[in-house]
Amino acid sequence: MNIPSDLLYSKEHEWAKVNGEIATIGITDFAQGSLGDITFVELPKVGAVVEQFSNVGVIESVKTVSDLYTPLGGEIVEVNTAVDGDPAALNNDPYGSGWLIKIKLSDKAQTQQLLDAAAYADIAHD
Amino acid sequence: MTSERRTALYEEHVALHARMVPFGGFSMPVQYSGILKEHDAVRHRAGLFDLSHMGQFILEGNDVAAWADGLTINEVATMKPFQARYNIFCNPNGGAHDDVIFYRLPDRWLLVVNAGNADKMWAHLNAHRSGDVRLRSLHGDAALIAIQGPSAVGMLQKHVDIDLATIKYYFCAEAKVDGVPVTLARTGYTGEDGFELFLPGDRAPAIWRSLLAAHEGEGLIPCGLGARDVLRLEAGMPLYGHEMTEEITPVQAGLTWALKLPKPEFTGKGALVQQLEGDRFPRIVGLKMAGRVGAREGYPVFSGDARVGEIRSGSIAPAVGNANIATALVEKDVTTIGTNLQVEVRGERHDATVVSMPFYKRQKTERKGDR
Numbered sequence: 426m427n428i429p430s431d432l433l434y435s436k437e438h439e440w441a442k443v444n445g446e447i448a449t450i451g452i453t454d455f456a457q458g459s460l461g462d463i464t465f466v467e468l469p470k471v472g473a474v475v476e477q478f479s480n481v482g483v484i485e486s487v488k489t490v491s492d493l494y495t496p497l498g499g500e501i502v503e504v505n506t507a508v509d510g511d512p513a514a515l516n517n518d519p520y521g522s523g524w525l526i527k528i529k530l531s532d533k534a535q536t537q538q539l540l541d542a543a544a545y546a547d548i549a550h551d
Numbered sequence: 552m553t554s555e556r557r558t559a560l561y562e563e564h565v566a567l568h569a570r571m572v573p574f575g576g577f578s579m580p581v582q583y584s585g586i587l588k589e590h591d592a593v594r595h596r597a598g599l600f601d602l603s604h605m606g607q608f609i610l611e612g613n614d615v616a617a618w619a620d621g622l623t624i625n626e627v628a629t630m631k632p633f634q635a636r637y638n639i640f641c642n643p644n645g646g647a648h649d650d651v652i653f654y655r656l657p658d659r660w661l662l663v664v665n666a667g668n669a670d671k672m673w674a675h676l677n678a679h680r681s682g683d684v685r686l687r688s689l690h691g692d693a694a695l696i697a698i699q700g701p702s703a704v705g706m707l708q709k710h711v712d713i714d715l716a717t718i719k720y721y722f723c724a725e726a727k728v729d730g731v732p733v734t735l736a737r738t739g740y741t742g743e744d745g746f747e748l749f750l751p752g753d754r755a756p757a758i759w760r761s762l763l764a765a766h767e768g769e770g771l772i773p774c775g776l777g778a779r780d781v782l783r784l785e786a787g788m789p790l791y792g793h794e795m796t797e798e799i800t801p802v803q804a805g806l807t808w809a810l811k812l813p814k815p816e817f818t819g820k821g822a823l824v825q826q827l828e829g830d831r832f833p834r835i836v837g838l839k840m841a842g843r844v845g846a847r848e849g850y851p852v853f854s855g856d857a858r859v860g861e862i863r864s865g866s867i868a869p870a871v872g873n874a875n876i877a878t879a880l881v882e883k884d885v886t887t888i889g890t891n892l893q894v895e896v897r898g899e900r901h902d903a904t905v906v907s908m909p910f911y912k913r914q915k916t917e918r919k920g921d922r
Contacts, residue, residue, distance in 0.1 A: 490845070
């Protein structure tokens, strides 16, 4: 299972990559593997202001529907519209082309509530 | 997971890195390589399934046919030797205890019931046993391997000592597969051609491995229950607990073709006749969602402001242009093909249209057998 060391993780199996005041967010390799073939993604609108750990979207796979939670709060500045036409990108490249949203962080200190790769590896199993 | 039983093929699934889930009291593979990939194999090449969790009961004695005819809605006594027939055990209200397949063998009958209903059905059969009827449960001991898909028959043929072309749809035979005595039936739950192999559990791993090894190059892959559910829904086949339950009758499920009213008396007949005559009952229809949002079990269905029913099964359908398809139990007046309905998904209404089932039908038709 792929858990890149330069990312932060939530217990809900999302990752965040913080670059200055912008965080890119997606779901982890473990999450995509658990969900199975992903068929549809519902993402928040650009401009929406969301709180840390709040429900911001939905991910549908062939066999299940699950909520998407944002690991960090702030304003949505970009959503990955490409995954709309290619939801399999979440399966094939969860840390790359399968990214989901970019957030302008409201409080960078929120990152302290996230896990590093080693801590996430401890919970990323069945 | 430790409380679930294991089929004879459990170690094979683990070795193939299947994702195991509890299902019908067993730990079963929900997927190996991925539901969509497995679905594609069955629609275009072939897939191999472990269905050993299903209940296999042996019925013996001179009175089996007449006795079973009194407990089921389809005909049993008129079955020819080696014929297979879909049937339903109903409760006195017409709801379904289970949907099953009877296989008539020369000296006995094989009854295959749903895994989740196996204990209930075993109790039901024993409680109603009468005359010269002897019952034996092979549940959990015997194995069931299905090979399904357009290439399935050709693949299996290389392992069998009889000509499979002589076995029509919904017929079976006793033959040897890799030298092992097996009951093989041209039945399935995928909408594709193929066979189901009933065999002793201890012989199953070798045959499973042999089939996979011999036909891997032609695209045979192991397939889990996830793919099976998509395949059966596309093919318009009901799943117990969804399209049919102790409350939802076979008439409501659109299985009136299996209801043989000329039979003198059987459990549930009165209620089913009454339901048919009244005609005002909610029934199962096929729905196709207009958009990309999926309809899932339990979602409410609306016609304008009126709630008219609920989704019973739903999935993306790769064989139907990746549309989101579903079955819904809805009021009679919204069941006409082409009717526009709305499905409530996470608080929002999404358009859907009533369509005919099956959603998917394979093109080659060699189905001469009588169900």
